[in-house]
Amino acid sequence: MSPTPEERRAARHQFGTVASPPTARRGPSRGSKQPITVDAIIDTAFGIVAREGYDALTMRRLATALETGSSSLYAHVVNKEDLDELLIGRLCAEIDLPEPDPGAWREQIVGVCAQLRDQYLRYPGISQAAFAAAPSNLDTLRLSEGMLAILLAGDIAPQTAAWAIDALTLYVNAYCLEASLENRRPGRDEILRRFAALPDTFPQTKRYAAELTSGTGHDRFDFTVRLMIDGLV
Incomplete structure (x- = not known):
């Protein structure tokens, strides 16, 4: 049978x-x-x-x-x-996991996050499925196992490393979901116009509108992932 x-x-x-x-x-x-x-x-x-x-x-x-x-x-x-x-x-099975290197662990974890991002971006909105993916699936566990090994090689405390994996994957999922909705959001020019029309009770938003709306490609992704990783040490 x-x-x-x-x-x-x-x-x-x-x-x-x-x-x-x-x-x-x-x-x-x-x-x-x-x-x-x-x-x-x-x-x-x-x-x-x-x-x-x-x-x-x-x-x-x-x-x-x-x-x-x-x-x-x-x-x-x-x-x-x-x-x-x-x-x-x-998608997780196609990610290349490097041999953990204590001298290059930051670049390695950034690279794994970027690979996961690129896999999800191939299929608009697919990261929604990741929020409910079973943690017992061997292919998804292989990814978290590899990420944990990299962080531990960087001398990150086990509890910190465990929560960091959760935070990093959640951010990748959310970033890719937002990217899939990009065509529903106003463009940068429209956002700048709206900021310029704000009353003077929003002085910082009006003054730094260019900074608030800056960034091309994956600039914001790279900034956020590195910010999170630098905060682990």
Whole structure:
């Protein structure tokens, strides 16, 4: 008997990814379709997020993209939460974790955070899934294990290092979520115009409007991550 989705999920948490048996399918003209597997579900889900954003990803939308019914998906994943966990796990698995170096630990942890940021930015809004990703998933645990090893190599106290990982990943998640909403926010010129129109009871905001709205690319990200890391010592 094939393992249930719940059993496969439990196995992923304990021993790594367990492949699900493919489900053979027939198309309308009796031609064969690509079998449904966990990997096929993940790949298709990423495609939807890349094109339409994370908010568009539902089990019904995913089933439509795979030309199947929702019940077929539940033969491979437990629920949407399980799917989110698989998506974040896939992204975390692609992050290159360096061998901890006491002399370069700051640059190493900055580099890992930047890799995670870049992975999330490939798929608009995907960091929303990271907020609920199970901490027992081996791929996500691999990332936190690597980050912990880097901070400990830098002689950071274990409790401080543990909370720093939480703070850094939360910031990366929030930064990427904000980036996915950028097209809904006013541009810098509009914000400057609004600041200039403020009454004189906001003297500092009006005087330093340029500084408050400055920064291109990932300037603010780099500043914040380094600020957090420098505060650990």
